[in-house]
Amino acid sequence: MSIEFSKKLTAHETPIPGVVLYDLPVHGDNRGWFKENWQREKMVALGLPDFRPVQNNISFNEKAGTTRGIHAEPWDKFISVATGRIFGAWVDLREGPSFGAVFTAQLDPSQAIFIPRGVGNAFQTMEDNTAYTYLVNDHWSADAQGQYTFLNLADETAAIAWPVPLADAELSDKDRAHPRLAEVVPMPAKKILVLGADGQLGKALRELYAGEATVEFAGRADFDFTNEASFTARNWKNYSTIINAAAYTAVDSAETPEGRAAAWAINVTAVARLARTAVEHDLTLVHVSSDYVFDGSRESHDENEPFSPLGVYGQTKAAGDAIVSAVPRHYIVRTSWVIGEGNNFVRTMASLAARGISPSVVKDQVGRLSFTQDIAAGIRHLLESAADYGTYNLSNSGEPQTWADIAADVYELTGAEREAVTGVSTAEYFKGKDVAPRPLGSVLQLNKIHAVGYEPPAASGRLKAYVRSLGHPAVAASTKAESPGE
Structure with a gap:
């Protein structure tokens, strides 16, 4: 799937409250492409929370089928793809009526998604050499580890239709061992x-x-x-x-x-x-x-x-x-x-x-x-x-x-x-x-x-x-x- 150039910056609501999918303008020519991955003034005007990011992280994945998650962290994230393409899956693991809600989408560099604190994040790479980047509004610390909430990638209730079956995907042992939804302790609201x-x-x-x-x-x-x-x-x-x-x-x-x-x-x-x-x-x-x-x-x-x-x-x-x-x-x-x-x-x-x-x-x-x-x-x-x-x-x-x-x-x-x-x-x-x-x-x-x-x-x-x-x-x-x- 090729990148669609020159999209208009647009916000799309999802079934998970607070999770918003964005189309990003990507400008390309014979040399490659360029995009404004984060543009505070324009994005806040469009309704994105001014969540004050403090750290930019990149996850590089060599092989198609690499699968990571489902991790709900105690901070907000703004996620996009730098190179390649991913299948993303997000599950609401916050206390409240939307607990367990699922949203999935394929993302290339022309899209980004905002994930509030407590919403589980997972992705599976669709191409080799895919780089997955995210802005977060808090610094990682050892203390924060105890506030994470996890869900098993194979949870039957979430029923995520992974393009590459998990049996054939590249997973970590930790991700394989995460609990099912019925055993998850929801992340409490602030x-x-x-x-x-x-x-x-x-x-x-x-x-x-x-x-x-x-x-x-x-x-x-x-x-x-x-x-x-x-x-x-x-x-x-x-x-x-x-x-x-x-x-x-x-x-x-x-x-x-x-x-x-x-x-x-x-x-x-x-x-x-x-x-x-x-x-x-x-x-x-x-x-x-x-x-x-x-x-x-x-x-x-x-x-x-x-x-x-x-x-x-x-x-x-x-x-x-x-x-x-x-x-x-x-x-x-x-x-x-x-x-x-x-x-x-x-x-x-x-x-x-x-x-x-x-x-x-x-x-x-x-x-x-x-x-x-x-x-x-x-x-x-x-x-x-x-x-x-x-x-x-x-x-x-x-x-x-x-x-x-x-x-x-x-x-x-x-x-x-x-x-x-x-x-x-x-x-x-x-x-x-x-x-x-x-x-x-x-x-x-x-x-x-x-x-x-x-x-x-x-x-x-x-x-x-x-x-x-x-x-x-x-x-x-x-x-x-x-x-x-x-």
């Missing part, structure tokens, strides 16, 4: 690592991903942000994504010398280490931001508004956002007025209502509540929908309210009188107190998150369900007051 798993958002992510083996949770005891070893001791090759739900959020304490140092350590220095880790290991980094990166002078905030933080906490969150934005694969999820499991403004107001206390609550800060279950669901949506990387505002929807409006709603929902809540200005509420400045306007525009298919529920409905879930015993038990706007 994991999502949730950091800050004991906080309000972390608990919501635990509930959302409960029972999913591909999601790992790390609280403060499991991942110490102040310890460099937390970032270097983990085998990041086994992960695809980091969700950073951890942060220093003590807004007022951040204004003290000790708090300022702690806020910068957690919200900036540790985030820089996470960003470096994500870049070095080609991970997706999800980072949770805050309305405090703005001074609140605008009626509402879109994702492109320049930073204008008022206090130390906002400054550290803005610095962290700037760092994360340099990571090629990142989602910055900006929230406001977070409510979840734990002490928060709504729980405090419900507790005061249950005890018959009439509070003064600020009436000139405007925003929307963000319930952690919906932040968690939005993060999952961004990851699973493969939305464009970047920053997304994510609060609950509905009409913006003041903290006093929300407090009155909580009182009404618990059976108390709305009129028990007195609205005061921020200046009056904090008069004589040593506190951080608050943005008055915290309304986040939600157009961008809507455009990628996620519709956060209305805050009013979530508030009703949240207050109902507290119940009077739980409400009365919560006595810790929190400053409005934290």
Whole structure:
């Protein structure tokens, strides 16, 4: 079979998810031929994952009928033929519904194929002196050997129709001894690592991903942000994504010398280490931001508004956002007025209502509540929908309210009188107190998150369900007051 010259660069999907066959332009004349075996810009534009190859390997085979495989390796591969022709066979050996799926094709130098991590690769040479070349996005190491998955070339379930019968082919003893499909342990998917798993958002992510083996949770005891070893001791090759739900959020304490140092350590220095880790290991980094990166002078905030933080906490969150934005694969999820499991403004107001206390609550800060279950669901949506990387505002929807409006709603929902809540200005509420400045306007525009298919529920409905879930015993038990706007 002669090489077909001057094909158009074209991608062809196969029955195995993620395995894509490419036609390559090969330019030939009386001297021979030339091709661009790997052209990042053109191929990424065509949809090939930008898998950052680090090593180029060539397998030379003297005789037709030489057969190698089936090997599933813990890295991605981009495979083509340099000279000669092969019959290729690929079997999905990853955990999941496509386990055992088979694709076969004959390849000459005018074709190439992308094989994701965990898909078994095998080939049989159709001509003497065939050279089989592949780019990989990780360096071989002795440790990686234990992560390989193998399948017997003669497996009856895969039923690969080898052009040269295996009895007549050139095989290694190791390849002859590989297990049948029923005995293969599937290669596990790369994991999502949730950091800050004991906080309000972390608990919501635990509930959302409960029972999913591909999601790992790390609280403060499991991942110490102040310890460099937390970032270097983990085998990041086994992960695809980091969700950073951890942060220093003590807004007022951040204004003290000790708090300022702690806020910068957690919200900036540790985030820089996470960003470096994500870049070095080609991970997706999800980072949770805050309305405090703005001074609140605008009626509402879109994702492109320049930073204008008022206090130390906002400054550290803005610095962290700037760092994360340099990571090629990142989602910055900006929230406001977070409510979840734990002490928060709504729980405090419900507790005061249950005890018959009439509070003064600020009436000139405007925003929307963000319930952690919906932040968690939005993060999952961004990851699973493969939305464009970047920053997304994510609060609950509905009409913006003041903290006093929300407090009155909580009182009404618990059976108390709305009129028990007195609205005061921020200046009056904090008069004589040593506190951080608050943005008055915290309304986040939600157009961008809507455009990628996620519709956060209305805050009013979530508030009703949240207050109902507290119940009077739980409400009365919560006595810790929190400053409005934290």
